[in-house]
Amino acid sequence: MATAFLFPGLNALLRKSDRHRFLHLPEVQACFRRAEAIIQERFGYRFSFREFLELPAEDIYSLKNISLAAVAICCIQTGVARRLRDQSGDPDWVMGCSLGDLARAVFAGTYTFEDAVYNHIHFTRSIEGIDKIGRNIAVLAPKTAPFSVEDYAWFEQNNVDVSCLTPRFLNIGGRYADLDEVERHAKNKGWNVMRILDYPVHSRYILPYVQAVENDFASVHTEYPRVPIFSSLSAQPLNDPQQIKQEFLLSITKPIHWSRAVQKLVQDHHIDCFVNIGPCRSLKGLMREIPVQAVMVEAADLIAGAMPDRELAGV
Numbered sequence: 001m002a003t004a005f006l007f008p009g010l011n012a013l014l015r016k017s018d019r020h021r022f023l024h025l026p027e028v029q030a031c032f033r034r035a036e037a038i039i040q041e042r043f044g045y046r047f048s049f050r051e052f053l054e055l056p057a058e059d060i061y062s063l064k065n066i067s068l069a070a071v072a073i074c075c076i077q078t079g080v081a082r083r084l085r086d087q088s089g090d091p092d093w094v095m096g097c098s099l100g101d102l103a104r105a106v107f108a109g110t111y112t113f114e115d116a117v118y119n120h121i122h123f124t125r126s127i128e129g130i131d132k133i134g135r136n137i138a139v140l141a142p143k144t145a146p147f148s149v150e151d152y153a154w155f156e157q158n159n160v161d162v163s164c165l166t167p168r169f170l171n172i173g174g175r176y177a178d179l180d181e182v183e184r185h186a187k188n189k190g191w192n193v194m195r196i197l198d199y200p201v202h203s204r205y206i207l208p209y210v211q212a213v214e215n216d217f218a219s220v221h222t223e224y225p226r227v228p229i230f231s232s233l234s235a236q237p238l239n240d241p242q243q244i245k246q247e248f249l250l251s252i253t254k255p256i257h258w259s260r261a262v263q264k265l266v267q268d269h270h271i272d273c274f275v276n277i278g279p280c281r282s283l284k285g286l287m288r289e290i291p292v293q294a295v296m297v298e299a300a301d302l303i304a305g306a307m308p309d310r311e312l313a314g315v
Helices: 017-020 026-044 064-087 100-108 111-121 149-157 176-189 204-212 241-253 258-271 282-287 301-302
Strands: 001-007 093-096 134-140 162-166 171-176 192-197 273-276 297-300
Touching: 001 064, 001 100, 017 204, 026 064, 026 111, 026 241, 064 100, 064 111, 064 301, 093 100, 093 258, 100 111, 100 241, 149 176, 149 273, 171 176, 171 204, 176 192, 192 241, 273 282, 273 301, 282 297, 297 301
Parallel strands: 001 093, 001 273, 273 297
Antiparallel strands: 134 171, 134 192, 162 171
């Protein structure tokens, strides 16, 4: 059986029960301790991830704390993936969904844990004003009417950037006025809309913030991966360290093609088992909507030694 580890994105800390799921693992505790030491050594202040994870979700996801939320997720995912590696060996592929790319790269050996912690905080310190540009929304179409070619053409004409997570679930980033128009259009089409973030990640409108750190980012070091990496942005393998570094820099400005990437892993690389690294279960729901023949299992089940729920990922 060919296996891929999947690393969820920023919503991994929304539920308190998810935040606590893996805190007992020594590997996760070790990652937290090391990250806290880096924060104190490099940025000069004491920080406790355990205390941070007890905050309300709106505080964890506030603009001032978003880089710390990202590091917390990276710590949990890195610890979980290392535990699974020690139990069963490396997977055939790894793939991240948005922020999941951070722990994905650390686990694959292309990016050191220390660099992941320092660089993510360092390069996201100057994002003041990013919440004045626009936001992210999720748009869900009815089961009987997934998004059509005409729908995607409409989105393009209205200057928003669309991440296709499943055939009927999109993450859309854009400017406020453009997204207001999307919401009006969604009401006419019978689509459900949910507001996600108050800043437009995975959209072209973040590009000025990326360009501002581009010269400094040139010093970031990446290695060849020891575990094959698959990109959910390009839906292609990532092999070259320079290519990996470039995707790190630009990932926040480009849409995710999650559905296509999952299908490519199954069709081209014969993956028939996906493992959700967590801590959230969001990818499990998405996988039910993607038309592939594969099973989806939870890292928590594998770590506990329980018989995993090997439900069909797609149809």
